Amino acid sequence: MDLERPVPVPDEVSAPFWDACNEGRLIVQSCDPCEWLQYPPAKTCTECDSADNLSWREVSGRGTINGYIVIHDSRLRVWVPVQPYNVAVVELEEDPTINFFSNLPGTAPDEVPVGSKVEVEFISVSDTQKIPEWRVVEG
Amino acid sequence: MVTVQTPPASMYRSREGLGVWEHKGKVAAVGIGHSPTARRWDGLVESSIGTWTVMALRNAMEDAGITPDQVDGMVVVPAATTGDRWYPTHPVPEDFANTFELTDNLNDGLSSMSVDWILKNMPELTNVQFAMHAPTCMSDAVVVAAQAVGDGLTNTCLVLKAWNNLAGRYGHEAGNNALDIAPGASQWTNPWGFGAAASTFAYLFDQYCRKYGKNHDMMAPFVVNEKRNGLLFPEGFWAQHRPEPLSIEDYLSARWVAKPANLFDCDLPIQVVCAYVFTTAERAKxxxxxxAYILNHASDRTRVKSSIQTLDECEAATDSVGRKLYEGAGISASDLSFENMYDGYTLFHQFHIEGLRFAGIQRGEALDLYATDISIEGPNPVSPSGGNAGSGRTRTWMHTDSIQQVQGRAGARQIRRPAEIGVSGGPTTTGGNFTVWSSTPG
Structure with a gap:
């Protein structure tokens, strides 16, 4: 897959996440009293609606592929030239209700090994920004 | 000038345990008014959603047999598109500006709609004392209007939803989708290319098939039946413009959009306006x-936790909707004569009807039901409206058909078993609004 991915624009809430990606760390928000992890990040805990106990927690970067789709008719201009492409959903090891998108670089369209273990890696999408991607480590 | 309000959260029945709806059987839909349909706006004032809004409202009042001065309330969905807006990309057409009174929102009448615009351009509505703008779609407006009439905020209420469709491919390469950067919510999707029609529901369908051992081919009988029913809907786009049946082979050979969603799993964006007249059961006589009596309404307010809705979240939300609908109406699944849950995308209809336990099905059994007789002639009419798949993208056919079914005037679509109680609503598996209709007050 050879494309210029859209570059995320960090905002007040998301900036720590994207900064951590640039440092090679995967972090998610945590609300300790709720024992609640959340991604994408939000201004408040989506369980208790409070911002008082939100913090960032580094996670293992390990997960499992639980399913996928193959996009043949993207609405996103920069993705059209590389159709068809996989969009897999990765469940986080620490909390399977947290999920991440992945294109599984190197995996052919529609040949996604569902159930496989994956690990995060960070790929550059611009001179200043990396994003999390995932690679299969165990079938 | 009437003050236009936003519906408060208290108007929606979004929790379980609320008991039987306090207005059960005391509110009814009576009149229905539709505009013509078009694939896209042709730029002419006479086919703008402004012109068609006036037409649909007048048709609804005439259908109910009321005069405009008898209307004292309005619930309107201001959003008329999930695609592009007309202004400021294009100027307001001169003939449109010469024909209609404009509002501060220059998209009104072109790619949005408001109570203000309607009152400026329908001076015959002299007695409107109550007005609300409902978000999103007709399903929301229907439950708000039902509650408003029941609460006595209005006695005779117009309910309206307009849809516009402009040139270009719907949502393609528009807004953030055209950018090299990913701001706002798109930062969590666009860097991985998550942006095609039906993507979320294609993923949920993928999960569904893995969990229950089903496959995409099993959707064919449902989608073919949707088109068949839609071609019996004279108000719909396909019946009016392209009366082409869909075969099993057509469906199975269609191109993928976001596999496992194919072309016929997606609905066709169109331009159309639909209006209803709601009133008290007493006045309706x-x-x-x-x-068409309303026995209950219910809403879902599930918050999806992470990047994409999970099957667990989807099933919990739709299960809860079923329980809320039955609790508030004082009925059970076996009381349903038909269902008209949302279908635009077809791949989530099974989540809705399994949540209802329609025709006795449990989780994972809807696609097996599709293999039985789900036609309007059969014992378990599934989506007799044909939904969006059968008549084009409006999110209104399901309500129009439900009203007509229990009124006994659905014409060629009239289900053969007695149409006593039905349910309609949507749009998606989380966040929707749903209504129980009945031929009697219950």
Missing amino acids: DMKQKP
Whole structure:
């Protein structure tokens, strides 16, 4: 897959996440009293609606592929030239209700090994920004 | 000038345990008014959603047998598109500006709609004392209007939803989708290319098939039946413009959009306006049409936790909707004569009807039901409206058909078993609004 991915624009809430990606760390928000992890990040805990106990927690970067789709008719201009492409959903090891998108670089369209273990890696999408991607480590 | 309000959260029945709806059987839909349909706006004032809004409202009042001065309330969905807006990309057409009174929102009448615009351009509505703008779609407006009439905020209420469709491919390469950067919510999707029609529901369908051992081919009988029913809907786009049946082979050979969603799993964006007249059950007795009584309404307010809705979240939300609908209406699944849950995308209809336990099905059994007789002639009519798949993208056919079914005037779509109680609503598996209709007050 050879494309210029859209570059995320960090905002007040998301900036720590994207900064951590640039440092090679995967972090998610945590609300300790709720024992609640959340991604994408939000201004408040989506369980208790409070911002008082939100913090960032580094996670293992390990997960499992639980399913996928193959996009043949993207609405996103920069993705059209590389159709068809996989969009897999990765469940986080620490909390399977947290999920991440992945294109599984190197995996052919529609040949996604569902159930496989994956690990995060960070790929550059611009001179200043990396994003999390995932690679299969165990079938 | 009437003050236009936003519906408060208290108007929606979004929790379980609320008991039987306090207005059960005391509110009814009576009149229905539709505009013509078009694939896209042709730029002419006479086919703008402004012109068609006036037409649909007048048709609804005439259908109910009421005069405009008898209307004292309005619930309107201001959003008329999930695609592009006309202004400021294009100027307001001169003939449109010469024909209609404009509002501060220059998209009104072109790619949005408001109570203000309607009142400026329908001076015959002299007695409107109550007005609300409902978000999103007709399903929301229907439950708000039902609650408003029940609460006595309005006695005779117009309910309206307009859809516009402009040139270009719907949502393609528009807004953030055209950018090299990913701001706002798109930062969590666009860097991985998550942006095609039906993507979320294609993923949920993928999960569904893995969990229950089903496959995409099993959707074919449902989608073919949707088109068949839609071609029996004279108000719909396909019946009016392209009366082409869909075969099993057509469906199975269609191109993928976001596999496992194919072309016919997606609905066709169109331009159309739909309006209803709601009133009290008591007042409805004197109107021209038989009342379509409302036994209950319910809403879902599930918050999706992470990047994409999970099957667990989807099933929990739709299960809860079923329980809320039955609790508030004082009925059970076996009381349903038909269902008209949302279908635009077809791949989530099974989540809705399994949540209802329609025709006795449990989780994972809807696609097996599709293999039985789900036609309007059969014992378990599934989506007799044909939904969006059968008549084009409006999110209104399901309500129009439900009203007509219990009134006994669905024409060629009239289900053969007695149409006593039905349910309609949507749009998606989380966040929707749903209504129980009945031929009697219950």
